Amino acid sequence: MSAPAAAAAETRTGSVPTHDAIIIGAGIAGMYQLYRLRELGLSVQVFETGSGVGGTWYWNRYPGARFDSESYTYGYAFDEQLLQEWNWSEHFSAQPETLRYLNHVADRFDLRRHIRFNSRVAEASFDEAKREWEVALESGERQRSRFLITCIGPLSADTLPRIPGVHDFEGQSFHTYRWPHEPVDFAGKRVAVIGTGATGVQVIQTIAPLVGQLTVFQRTPNWCTPLHNRPITEEEQARIKANYPAMFELLRTTPGCYIHNTDPRGTFEVTEEEREAFWEKLYGEPGFGIWMANFRDVLTDPRANALFSDFVARKIRQRVKDPATAEKLIPRCHGFGTRRVPQETRYYEAFNLPHVRLVDTRETPIERITGTGIRTSDAEYDFDMIIYATGFDAITGAFDRIEFRGTGGERLKDHWKDGPKTYLGLMSAGFPNMLTIVGPHNASTRCNIPRCIEQNVDWATDLLRHATERGITRVEATPEAEAEWSRHIEELAAGMLYTQIDSWATGINRNVEGKDVRRILQYQGGAPQYRARCEAVAAQGYAGMTLS
Structure with a gap:
């Protein structure tokens, strides 16, 4: 789609702005997804809860926050000039440097003009007649799009402990994810x-x-x-x-x-x-x-x-x-x-x-x-x-905090009540035109995450290109493909010792009601096998999906 066509695509239905795509989140995944969809000439709106870009690296400002992946393996790989112009100062860089890097990326590619900051998404509902998603912010404002792409992160739903009196303490208290933006003085404390x-x-x-x-x-x-x-x-x-x-x-x-x-x-x-x-x-x-x-x-x-x-x-x-x-x-x-x-x-x-x-x-x-x-x-x-430092309601928690409703008004939370059900970890049956970057059952949640983010985003972008070029207005995983993928996820995890342990990787968080049963949330076949499966689906005309 050309740039003029993209501008025309951002229309209004009544008083509701309408886009080709809405992206939730302006972290590493949301920024790259915006970059790629803009390359296609699509009109894109990003909603971000924070006041700046960076996702994980915007929120986690606690003392000592840093990479445990080598810095140079973590940055974006899509632009050779970006790779050559940025100098990482340490083998495992600290949060301030990483946030500077992500702000540099946002400025270099002029991404901010498509991002609405301080905008928390509360609800998203699929309109079957119009084949569009309507997204509602906490402010009450609503916008619409053909496609909805979640880039909300696997570790973004922070949890306080279920201990009586958490809000009674009269001194300073912080969850590490909600660390203040101003300096904190520890001397003598x-x-x-x-x-x-x-x-x-x-x-x-x-x-x-x-x-x-x-x-x-x-x-x-x-x-x-x-x-x-x-x-x-x-x-x-x-x-x-x-x-x-x-x-x-x-x-x-x-x-x-x-x-x-x-x-x-x-x-x-x-x-x-x-x-x-x-x-x-x-x-x-x-x-x-x-x-x-x-x-x-x-x-x-x-x-x-x-x-x-x-x-x-x-x-x-x-x-x-x-x-x-x-x-x-x-x-x-x-x-x-x-x-x-x-x-x-x-x-x-x-x-x-x-x-x-x-x-x-x-x-x-x-x-x-x-x-x-x-x-x-x-x-x-x-x-x-x-x-x-009490962690997160991991992988599915951020989805639970938004009221997603698919066909027939089904809630995603209900669809996943016995554990997530997905196809490729990128979509769920009954939730058309919705793609879950770094979602459950996805290789990216057990990965040097930017590398798997780029794979997720590139695959999603190719799907939207395929749909746009052919006038396809509805893309959806079939229930059969979803069931087969879920079985595949269980088979891959068999024999892994971690599945016998209570942790966020198996869906356990006793600070969250109902999160006390182990689930298989991650893809265990490794990134190369996952990539091959995704490529095979695309090569077969998006097998396991209904495109209309």
């Missing part, structure tokens, strides 16, 4: 951190040297491994930029689109000495290699997993001086890699500081938040600040 997942680890290790007193309330310890971050030298910068084509080709071949690839050997195919030397090497290297490039059976064979978990436990005991504290920091309810692996920098050493203490809430549960602090079953603690 008595600070509590609730939660020791990936976010909690980053906060704790960063603020421990800054506060007057730090108390960490831990329910479930996690297997944390060293990030080994450092600045990128000028020589490395030049090599990275020269090597971008080969690197991105490598990323297309690895299961999670990281520069790390699974070792083809089994844990018990090598000698004990070789095994120990290999693990020492992984522990001393930067990034997710210790998770993604380990022996092929560490995440599927309980014996192999137990052996490597014991290796990491020994490292924790070496690094934490107090033996009782060290034992509390070693997970007992799950093996290494079956939950998200936090990458850390002197996290364990933080517990060696005299003003840092660890409270195991399985031994002494939190009973309530008081006006002055936190009361557990055996003590009362006074604080100046409470930080909630």
